[in-house]
Amino acid sequence: MIYLDNSATTRPHPLVTEAVIETLREDFGNPSSLYRLGLAAEKLVKSARASVAKSLGASPEEIFFTSGGTESDNTAIKGVWESRKKQGRRVITTAVEHPAVLECFKWLKGQGADVVILPVDGEGVVDLEALKEALTPDTILVSVMQVNNETGAVMPLKEIRDILGAAKSGALLHCDAVQGWGKEDCGAAPLGADLISVSGHKVHGPKGIGALYVKKGLHLPPFMHGGGQESGFRSGTENMPGIAGLGKAAELLTAEKDERLVRVAAARDRLKEGISSEIEDAVFNGPEDACPSVLNVSFLGCRGEVILHSLDMKGICVSTGSACSSHSRGSHVLSAMGLSKERIEGAVRFSFCAGNTVEEMDYVVSCLKEEVAAQRRLRSAFRRRGQ
Ligand SMILES: Cc1ncc(COP(=O)(O)O)c(C=O)c1O
Numbered sequence: 001m002i003y004l005d006n007s008a009t010t011r012p013h014p015l016v017t018e019a020v021i022e023t024l025r026e027d028f029g030n031p032s033s034l035y036r037l038g039l040a041a042e043k044l045v046k047s048a049r050a051s052v053a054k055s056l057g058a059s060p061e062e063i064f065f066t067s068g069g070t071e072s073d074n075t076a077i078k079g080v081w082e083s084r085k086k087q088g089r090r091v092i093t094t095a096v097e098h099p100a101v102l103e104c105f106k107w108l109k110g111q112g113a114d115v116v117i118l119p120v121d122g123e124g125v126v127d128l129e130a131l132k133e134a135l136t137p138d139t140i141l142v143s144v145m146q147v148n149n150e151t152g153a154v155m156p157l158k159e160i161r162d163i164l165g166a167a168k169s170g171a172l173l174h175c176d177a178v179q180g181w182g183k184e185d186c187g188a189a190p191l192g193a194d195l196i197s198v199s200g201h202k203v204h205g206p207k208g209i210g211a212l213y214v215k216k217g218l219h220l221p222p223f224m225h226g227g228g229q230e231s232g233f234r235s236g237t238e239n240m241p242g243i244a245g246l247g248k249a250a251e252l253l254t255a256e257k258d259e260r261l262v263r264v265a266a267a268r269d270r271l272k273e274g275i276s277s278e279i280e281d282a283v284f285n286g287p288e289d290a291c292p293s294v295l296n297v298s299f300l301g302c303r304g305e306v307i308l309h310s311l312d313m314k315g316i317c318v319s320t321g322s323a324c325s326s327h328s329r330g331s332h333v334l335s336a337m338g339l340s341k342e343r344i345e346g347a348v349r350f351s352f353c354a355g356n357t358v359e360e361m362d363y364v365v366s367c368l369k370e371e372v373a374a375q376r377r378l379r380s381a382f383r384r385r386g387q
Helices: 014-025 036-055 069-084 099-110 128-134 157-166 240-278 304-313 332-336 341-345 358-386
Strands: 063-066 090-094 114-118 139-143 172-176 195-199 210-214 282-285 294-299 347-351
Touching: 014 240, 036 063, 036 240, 063 069, 063 240, 069 090, 069 099, 069 139, 069 172, 069 195, 069 210, 090 099, 090 128, 099 114, 114 128, 128 157, 157 172, 240 282, 240 294, 240 358, 294 304, 294 341, 294 358, 304 347, 304 358, 332 341, 341 347
Parallel strands: 090 114, 090 139, 139 172, 172 195
Antiparallel strands: 063 210, 195 210, 282 294, 294 347
16 A cells, blocks of 8 residues: 555554553553552653653643644634633634634634634735734734645744734734644744644554643633643543553654655655656646645646545545545635636645655556546547537
8 A cells, every 4th residue: 555645644653553552451550540550651641741842842831632633723722712702802814724723713703703714825825914914902813724734835833923923912823733743843932833733643643642732821721621630721531542652653753853854755756756747737736845745736637536536446545635624525725725626626635754655656656647647538538529
């Protein structure tokens, strides 16, 4: 199998799998228990928190475990609204966010928030002039992702922080860094964010675990009430296998980041070059300097979904957009970029990890070439018959 859908999820690293199994088999204690088995579990949670904190340039007290990117986004966005809605009702996000953010904003609108959705340019990068215009004294939250999951577009978070600073805005900045973690410079300082969401299964960790960075001194209401775990912020007995796996994944991504990026970029570049030289009428979507983990291509005159199924038959996994939207109609990201119907219909997303090789990319290009030619032949035969 050639797995090129790493933005949807990644294969867990063998050391992550080992860490998860160990907590199920041996270290199964409850971190709240006072005997040695419990203390060992508590130590494990502490060590995992330290690894996640290190990867984000944060301190361990600023990291809270969640069930993944979706919960981190919900906790951050709804938490800011609940705690600050008396200070202001304007909340701002972008048109290309993941549904985990966009649906929260939809919910906020129903709660009476004054929601502004910022447009993006033709490459999927947020319009900073629109942000300047939208920013009012009663803005309490700006939420912008770090890397777009469909195009790899990297958002200008530093400039956004500067805009907030120049406007002397008291708005909090939340960043959904689910796709940037381990790939781009993803830390509390470089992002300048007050809240950062990350997820385990996008970085070779387990599913159902993630973390939220909450800047020191910032107090959000608890998302879960109960036994007071996670300093009272997120109650519930800790997901020990998930936490152990996330800690290991974070440790590995910090240690291997540069090496992984070189391999990811090599795979992306080879595929891009192969498509450019071998396949006519293939258009790349997103900016030239996109994060190397994602390559979005439109094969004009073809249907991305048909390409997906044909590649699947040859053992190649790709997608036509985000995993969450793959069953819905069209891509809200490509639509927001103003792309034509033909370009949206023919779009395929390839997303890479360090395990992908350049040899694999050559095979993918040959399969793509065959499929694209077959679809175009079929289409012109239908056209001829229709005439
Ligand atoms: C940008 C982004 N945010 C949030 C999520 C949701 O993360 P999770 O699957 O961990 O809930 C995803 C998952 O695809 C994502 O790509």
